[in-house]
Amino acid sequence: MSADNNKMHQNLLGRRHLLKSGLIAGTAALTSLRGFAQDTRNTTASDVVNTTAGQVQGLRYTGGIKVFNGIPYGAPTSGANRFQKPAPVAGWTGVRDCSLIGNRCPQAPSGPGGPVTEVFSLDRKETMGEDCLSINVYTPAIDKQKRPVMVWLHGGGYSSGSASWLLYDGSNLAASQDVVVVTVNHRLNIFGHLYLKDLGGDAYADSGNVGMLDIVAVLEWVRDNIENFGGDPGSVTIFGQSGGAGKVSTLLGMPAAKGLFHKAIAMSGSALTSIPAAAATATAEKALAALGIDANNLEALQQLTTQQLLDAYVNTPGLNMGPVVDGSNLPGNVFNPAAPSMSASVPLMMGSTEHEVNFMPGTPLNPIDDAALQQQIQQLLGGDEQRARDLIALYKSGRPSASNIELYQIVASDNSFRRGVLTQAGLKADQKEAPVFLYYFTWQSPVRDGLLRAYHCLDIPFAFNNVDVCSAMTGAGQDRYALASRMSTAFANFARSGNPSHAGLPAWSAYNRQQKATMVMGNNPELVNDPYGKELQALYL
Numbered sequence: 048m049s050a051d052n053n054k055m056h057q058n059l060l061g062r063r064h065l066l067k068s069g070l071i072a073g074t075a076a077l078t079s080l081r082g083f084a085q086d087t088r089n090t091t092a093s094d095v096v097n098t099t100a101g102q103v104q105g106l107r108y109t110g111g112i113k114v115f116n117g118i119p120y121g122a123p124t125s126g127a128n129r130f131q132k133p134a135p136v137a138g139w140t141g142v143r144d145c146s147l148i149g150n151r152c153p154q155a156p157s158g159p160g161g162p163v164t165e166v167f168s169l170d171r172k173e174t175m176g177e178d179c180l181s182i183n184v185y186t187p188a189i190d191k192q193k194r195p196v197m198v199w200l201h202g203g204g205y206s207s208g209s210a211s212w213l214l215y216d217g218s219n220l221a222a223s224q225d226v227v228v229v230t231v232n233h234r235l236n237i238f239g240h241l242y243l244k245d246l247g248g249d250a251y252a253d254s255g256n257v258g259m260l261d262i263v264a265v266l267e268w269v270r271d272n273i274e275n276f277g278g279d280p281g282s283v284t285i286f287g288q289s290g291g292a293g294k295v296s297t298l299l300g301m302p303a304a305k306g307l308f309h310k311a312i313a314m315s316g317s318a319l320t321s322i323p324a325a326a327a328t329a330t331a332e333k334a335l336a337a338l339g340i341d342a343n344n345l346e347a348l349q350q351l352t353t354q355q356l357l358d359a360y361v362n363t364p365g366l367n368m369g370p371v372v373d374g375s376n377l378p379g380n381v382f383n384p385a386a387p388s389m390s391a392s393v394p395l396m397m398g399s400t401e402h403e404v405n406f407m408p409g410t411p412l413n414p415i416d417d418a419a420l421q422q423q424i425q426q427l428l429g430g431d432e433q434r435a436r437d438l439i440a441l442y443k444s445g446r447p448s449a450s451n452i453e454l455y456q457i458v459a460s461d462n463s464f465r466r467g468v469l470t471q472a473g474l475k476a477d478q479k480e481a482p483v484f485l486y487y488f489t490w491q492s493p494v495r496d497g498l499l500r501a502y503h504c505l506d507i508p509f510a511f512n513n514v515d516v517c518s519a520m521t522g523a524g525q526d527r528y529a530l531a532s533r534m535s536t537a538f539a540n541f542a543r544s545g546n547p548s549h550a551g552l553p554a555w556s557a558y559n560r561q562q563k564a565t566m567v568m569g570n571n572p573e574l575v576n577d578p579y580g581k582e583l584q585a586l587y588l
Contacts, residue, residue: 094189098272101139105184106146112222113186115276116211117149120268121180121261124234129349130241130254133180133264149181150174151209152235153357162408165494165519166504169213177238177353180261182268183210185217185228186277193279195542196269198308199230200287200294202316202504205258205369206236208290214504214520219512223532224539227278229269233261237360240368241334242327247345255327255371259297266307284310284542288507292316292397296471297370299390300381310545312396312538314510315403315503317467318370318381327371337363382471391480394545396538398486398506398568399468402453403460406503410459411452413498420451427462442582453500461579461586464503469583472558482557484547486537486566487578490530493522506568509534526570534568 089109095102098118105115121133128134153175187194199215201208210230217228233239239258243251253260270280285308287295295311296318298304322330332342337359340347348356360366370377381387404410415423425435442454449457468485476483488506492499499505508517512535514527521527537547537555547566548555553574556564563577577583 095142096189096275098275099138099268100136102142103145104142108218110222111187112218113189113276114218115145115184115186116147117181118143118145118184119149119181121264123178124180124238124257125177125353126349129177129238130243130251130257132253132257132260136180148173148183148211149232150176150179151211151232152179152238153177153353154203154207154235155357155361163406163499163502163504165492165499166214166406168519169517171209171211171213173209173211179232179234180264181210181232182265183217183230184273184276185221185230187221187225187227188277189275190277191274192277193274193282194277195226195539196273196278196280196283197226197228197539197542198265198269198283198285199228200262200285200291201230202287202289202291203235204290205240205293206290208235214507214511214513214517216513216516217511220510220535220539223512224535226539226542227273227276229265229273231262231265233265234258236368237334237356237366240322240327240371242322242324242331242371242373243345244373245324245328246331246335246342251345252373253376255322255324255373256376259294259301259370260303260376262294262298263301263303263307266304270307281309282543283308284312286312286314286510286538286542287316288314289316289503293318293369297321297377297381299393299395300379300387301377302389303376305389308393310394310396310542311390312541313468313471314397314506315399315464315468317397317471319383319467319470320380321370321372321377322367323372324374326367330366330368333363334359334366382474386471386474386478388478391478394481394483394541395472395475396484396486396541396547397468397472398488399460399465400488400501400503400506401460402456402491402500403464403503405456405499410456412495413452415451415455417451420455423455424458427459438582438585441585445579445582456500458586461583465583466587473560476557476559482545483559484541484555484566485558485564486568487575489567489569492520493524494520506534509568510538511535530568530570530572533572537566 090106093105093107093113095104103115107113119136121136151173201210210232215230221228234257240255242255273280285295292313293316295313424439425432428435472483472485489501491501508514508521509531512531514521514531533551536549540549541547552572555566558564565575565578567573567575
């Protein structure tokens with residue numbers, strides 16, 4: 048990344064007016080606290096752009112990038128619109144100011160108290176509200192060049208997060224790669240996935256998947272509007288990390304999304320199974336009991352306050368909410384037993400980080416002795432003592448310089464995130480209709496004295512070319528820039544052509560079950576066939 052681009056990006060992120068932020072403290076009422084300051088330094092008003100609902104105007108930053116924040120793509124989802132598929136946004140007259148980011152969906156608290164403060168410090172903590180169906184658009188120019196469009200789906204499972212975290216800012220990716228970036232806010236948790244169909248009938252037929260249907264509505268908005276922002280509606284890539292990768296993967300099996308996107312990137316996540324309707328109904332019954340509402344009086348849900356619904360979600364144990372196999376919006380498990388045929392022609396790129404679990408609460412980060420390593424691995428393997436000894440020996444032989452604690456973290460990561468990624472990549476490759484490209488991110492962050500290593504979320508700043516604004520995550524070393532350039536170029540090239548290859552990387556072969564070609568993303572990227580395959584084969588027995 049050049050020095051000029053570094054300065055430009057710092058200007059891009061010093062932006063706009065002051066926002067409010069909403070946090071929940073236990074079951075207290077929704078409150079407003081000051082979030083990240085946004086100002087309009089180094090900006091002018093952008094060009095006015097026509098959309099199907101009316102005209103919008105955002106901000107033009109020094110260097111030329113245009114940013115449109117908080118563009119609504121659907122009507123507010125409170126009251127009668129709760130648990131219903133998104134309704135069209137009402138049109139407006141005049142020019143709508145799109146300089147400020149929109150609401151996030153109401154959710155439980157997150158922030159510096161989260162498991163990795165280096166990541167959570169980049170949360171803007173904007174206002175929460177049920178009027179949350181909005182997008183942010185980043186474009187190099189308002190013209191007719193038809194650039195590739197990259198639609199970002201944020202992480203946080205299906206329960207939390209927002210499109211406007213600083214690490215998701217699409218300015219650098221758009222400017223350096225000549226693409227249009229769209230980041231998405233949509234319904235989450237109880238607002239997006241309370242499955243009421245089996246309790247309330249056809250009136251709630253879509254309720255378990257309205258959060259995913261919101262994303263479909265975004266893709267329809269992109270189809271109908273993005274050309275006016277310099278994008279190509281015929282070249283749309285969906286990409287996301289963790290829960291966002293699950294959303295990407297789920298869309299591959301949703302009939303309503305077919306044809307609305309053309310490539311897909313899933314980072315540190317997969318969608319091998321979704322929630323069965325019976326389990327989702329049991330969850331809904333728990334939620335209704337907590338709310339004091341009888342299943343024969345579901346209309347009362349529309350009369351509750353946002354806070355009442357959120358309190359029930361936050362304070363009721365066992366409310367597992369996400370995409371539901373409802374037989375229509377989601378006909379079945381997307382990647383079980385096979386990859387979905389409806390998206391067989393869509394190229395897929397997937398990846399994972401080497402130490403995913405270091406992001407998770409409770410993962411040990413400090414040194415452990417041999418006995419503790421044996422205990423940890425044995426627990427992972429369901430108590431099999433001899434198998435644990437054999438697996439430790441095998442992992443040590445493949446990584447002789449790794450410490451005991453790092454070996455545990457790698458095994459735990461291989462057994463969770465990486466297992467799902469490899470399974471899904473293999474199933475997709477089995478179709479032999481569109482290429483699959485796999486990466487393995489091994490670059491280790493120096494922050495917190497290097498204890499976090501290549502943790503979950505660390506590849507995001509590199510994909511977005513945002514390593515400076517994310518220095519809390521990446522540190523300040525010069526080696527970040529070359530990898531950020533290589534990785535963001537690979538993502539953009541994939542969005543452009545369905546192939547991530549470029550001159551800054553070794554030749555990148557597609558993944559298949561035989562060679563298992565994988566781009567190992569570190570300071571010196573290398574294409575490796577089946578990296579650490581012996582260890583994985585032993586672990587996945």
